[in-house]
Amino acid sequence: MKNNKTALVVGANGVIGSNLIAYLEELGDWNIIGLSRRGGHNTSKTNYICVDLLNADDCKKKLLPLTNVTHIFYAAYQDKPTWSELVEPNLTMLVNVVNIIESIADNLEHISLMQGYKVYGAHYGPFKTPAKENDGGHMPPEFNVDQQQFLEKHQAGKNWKWSALRPSVVGGTALGNPMNLVLVIAVYATMSKELGLPLRFPGKSGAYDKLMDITDSRLLAKATVWAATNIQCANQAFNITNGDLIRWNELWPKIANYFEMEVAPPLQMPLQTIMNDKASVWKSMQQKYKLERHSYENLSSWGFGDFVFSWDYDFFSDGSKARRLGFHEYIETEQMFFDLFDELKKQKVIPG
The missing domain is CATH 3.40.50.720 (NAD(P)-binding Rossmann-like Domain)
Known part of the structure; x- marks a missing residue:
């Protein structure tokens, strides 16, 4: 059977991205492309591309051929010492990927964004629990929020949809x-x-x-694909945890x-x-x-x-x-x- 879905997993070597690729390979009906600064070892089901997502020229060179992408699964992250310093690189990487893929992938259906409880201000101190997806925001800086706002604004009037997954600490x-x-x-x-x-x-x-609560990376992979392939999940955020x-x-x-x-x-x-x-x-x-x-x-x-x-x-x-x-x-x-x-x-x- 010919696969008509092509997943672009951004941040392919991380604990989230690697388990997502493993799950997509198990499903068997996906073409898979993994993006990472370190690249990876190609398999019969996944091709890896080494790319610097902060370098616009490198992104264009490496991503412009990817015209068959239907789903972007964004799980890349660059660490920085302060909350404010996290914003620029992590927003830039997402923008670079989305702008290029959207311009060349006519069949783009969905963009999945990986977030976390920083959306709720959990990293600052005691926050309202249980946190809900519609809880009020907090004073910036917060790159998770900036990324979601970029997708919301960029998606207006487009055929593709987005979803945001909010796991707890990922195992x-x-x-x-x-x-x-x-x-x-x-x-x-x-x-x-x-x-x-x-x-x-x-x-x-x-x-x-x-x-x-904790979120198992294998369970998160299943939830990510579920949200990306079910229309009732379009343009929404979801808390994903183990359930206990x-x-x-x-x-x-x-x-x-x-x-x-x-x-x-x-x-x-x-x-x-x-x-x-x-x-x-x-x-x-x-x-x-x-x-x-x-x-x-x-x-x-x-x-x-x-x-x-x-x-x-x-x-x-x-x-x-x-x-x-x-x-x-x-x-x-x-x-x-x-x-x-x-x-x-x-x-x-x-x-x-």
């Missing part, structure tokens, strides 16, 4: 990702075990008992048990500081347990771990809108962590 196994909490916990736990230490929650004491809530004070001891470790009371420790000098420890663990020789810097984003573990306020959204419109997938968050830890062991990223 996955992709390496070299600036926001991979599963990998943060896995490396921190296995290194603690190697040093003969119990597993301590390193965040703020107030964060240990607050409610939060966790508290670290309940889950943390279970994580310790998974790694066959004792658990000790929480102790606030900045991971960026205490883990900064542990590259030699990890290198010796790679040799001892015959692990893949991934660089220590690419294995874990300690700053993101500090960020998540500092949330001493409830952090969750209302996901009922997607369910009302037909998306009923869910996954138990506790099992998600264990499954992903198993996958990291299988990939020889952490000791088995």
Whole structure:
């Protein structure tokens, strides 16, 4: 059967983009193109293109041949040290992709935008929970909002539609990702075990008992395709989560048990500081347990771990809108962590 849908996955190597490509390949009725600064290894179903999305000339050179694209799945992200500095590069990358593809792809149907709870101001402090898609906005800067406003304005009078997906913290196994909490916990736990230490929650004491939700990257992939291929989802935003809530004070001891470790009371420790000098420890663990020789810097984003573990306020959204419109997938968050830890062991990223 000839595939008549062509997906352009922007940010193909990230935890979101890589799982989206894997799901599209499983479906079997998509042509897939992955965009990334690092490129990728082509498969029978996916072709990768190395492109600098901030370079307009490089974008034109690499994207102008992509006349068959029907769906853009935008999950690219460039990290910056301040909220205001995030706006320009992340908006520019989206604008470059959309302007070029729209000008040459006559059959463009849909543009999917990946967002997050920053839309609700969750990164600033306590926010209204459960957050809903129609909650009021907050004072800029916020690149997620600017990106959506660009799509809303640009789509007026066009045949293509857009959707915005708003996951919570995303769980996955992709390496070299600036926001991979599963990998943060896995490396921190296995290194603690190697040093003969119990597993301590390193965040703020107030964060240990607050409610939060998580989004599995595989479930997010399914939701993303669902929203992009169902007309009732057109031009709307959707919160996408696993469907349950966790508290670290309940889950943390279970994580310790998974790694066959004792658990000790929480102790606030900045991971960026205490883990900064542990590259030699990890290198010796790679040799001892015959692990893949991934660089220590690419294995874990300690700053993101500090960020998540500092949330001493409830952090969750209302996901009922997607369910009302037909998306009923869910996954138990506790099992998600264990499954992903198993996958990291299988990939020889952490000791088995």
